[in-house]
Amino acid sequence: MIIAIDAMGGDHAPKEIVKGAVEALKYIESDIMLIGDENKINNELESMKVDLSRIIIEHTTEVIENEDKPVVAIKRKRDSSMVRGLDLLKKREIHGFVSAGNTGALLAGGLLRTGRIRGIDRPAIASVFPMGDKMGILTDAGANAEVKPRNLVEFATMGAYYGELVLGIENPKVGLVNVGSEKGKGTTLVQETYDLLEQSDLNFIGNIEGRDIPFGTADIVVTDGFTGNIILKLTEGVAKSFSNNLKAVFKKNILSMMAGLMVKKGFDDFKKKMDYTEYGGAPLLGVNGAVVKAHGSSNAKATMNAVLYTEKYINSGVIEKIQNYVENRSEEIE
């Protein structure tokens, strides 16, 4: 098997991306393909003095930048590392594709170049991050600002498969993001979705409120891409603001600095728990192939973890399960 990595995507490309991908070889059975400017990639590889036997280099001349308009970029930059990866995945010349590049472009390209799983209306971003003392999934984390109930049910189903088969969460609890816990709360969209989820085979635990999300009340947190994006970034913002305030408390004087040293180990453990680089990127569920979005600011460790989880994802059978689900769905929902 071959896992391809977009060597040109992300804030720290190509250096950290190449480094992380090579590092991953120690833990995976697949070979890796590095897609991008071959000179730049070779420079990185030479400086690392690595064994090249399990590394393929695929040369491309263009790069999709973060500022590029997603659909335009995918249509025009045909010789970009991202488009090449998605095309090779469609042809099954590779088995998975990881990119830390432009999220919108990866989504658009997933749809336009690789294609959807037949029967899935809209792919979703499934963002994996710590909720309580374990990992959870937020889906859709930003792919679809406007959705229908059937989309949310598909997000929930795909997220539950990924949670169970890739992250190892047993019988994952599915929660619907809403403004109150009782049935009947919220917009027409969530009310209709509630009914559909109740009738589904999922382990649906009902509505969950904003304050429940960080405590891991649900394993699979289901919402539209607008709300999901706000949830993801607000969580990041509150945590960051909190930790800035914390640092200020410890920097106040000699005594507080000493106190800081005394609890350093505890804080390091806590930071590790909250560290996104540990959690291996976000799969684009519903795309017909293992496409994984790594965080834009991915360093080598984050890239490595994304590659590791991509191999798990390929081997998990999640895509086949989604295909099965779509084919055996009892009725056409609209």
Place this chain on the structure above:
Amino acid sequence: MIIAIDAMGGDHAPKEIVKGAVEALKYIESDIMLIGDENKINNELESMKVDLSRIIIEHTTEVIENEDKPVVAIKRKRDSSMVRGLDLLKKREIHGFVSAGNTGALLAGGLLRTGRIRGIDRPAIASVFPMGDKMGILTDAGANAEVKPRNLVEFATMGAYYGELVLGIENPKVGLVNVGSEKGKGTTLVQETYDLLEQSDLNFIGNIEGRDIPFGTADIVVTDGFTGNIILKLTEGVAKSFSNNLKAVFKKNILSMMAGLMVKKGFDDFKKKMDYTEYGGAPLLGVNGAVVKAHGSSNAKATMNAVLYTEKYINSGVIEKIQNYVENRSEEIE
């Protein structure tokens, strides 16, 4: 002037509510009216041995509970403390009304009993909480799950008046919650709202993302009530989860407990900054009268602060400014 307080609403009613309202008398010029079961209110007052010269007791026999359905409760419980307060406000027998009771009922009652400001389509909850090193307003924080662009513009305008005239924020910066900072991002709703806000007289700074909210990038954070509710509760949840983890770090062993004592003062200051009880409740902007929702778990201090801010709100001229705005609005927006 008379500020009335719903003595029966909130988790700690009537004790903490009565205590806080009485405490507020030290700082306000208005008299207070305590609405509720007169026996219970008198018991509390007696145990406090207070001067009764500036206190009016208004007896009611019913209580709207948190579990009650808002509209049903407002229609059926005609002799409840909440309905009485809203009715007296409509008749201008009182000048402001504070309740820590059922939020949905207070909103429904604000509309059905007190009434809207003529020309304002939908009242909104303006939640005041710390953003960065200052106070900011989130509006709508949960009143309207589904809205039109004109509603969001009205929320922004009313929030800006309140921010300026009650909280003292000079030329408040208005930000529209969205999934990206560039114009053209997000749902049709936010795109259309963006255009209207750009044409308005507000100090509109454009879209703000979830991660910007806690840093106070905007003073007035504008969004629909669904997203606003999630933002409010998620902020609460992440902060709570973070602080639980923090406590665990300090409780680990003797050394870490010592460290905890060494930074206690710094943490206390930080906690005070984040303490909702300091911020005086959330006005229901668009209702034709000063109706303020205090947090359901309000203690005496939170109640006192809510009463203090209610007097500021009454004296601020915010309601007159909203009336003026509506009358002079250049064109009918739909």
